[in-house]
Amino acid sequence: MRTKEAEIGIIVNTKAGNEQERNRVLKKVQGTLPEAQAFDISDLEDGNIQNIPPKLVIVGGDGTVRASIS
Secondary structure (H helix, E strand, O other), X not given: OOOOOOOEEEEXXXXXXXXXXXXXXXXXXXXXXXXXXEEEHHHHHHOOOOOOOOEEEEEOOOOOEEEEEO
């Protein structure tokens, strides 16, 4: 359980690419930045994300960084 709020948010576009590639990217992101909070792009679109971290990185379904927002 997380004791403090994450400073970095990772938004993964799970609508792009094939399912196997998306799962690989998601596991890689979570393993590389365990202190970050990961979100699915559909959660952002639906307004289901609360307490958005001050820094966001958007990662495509193929693993490329699409945008970084501070």
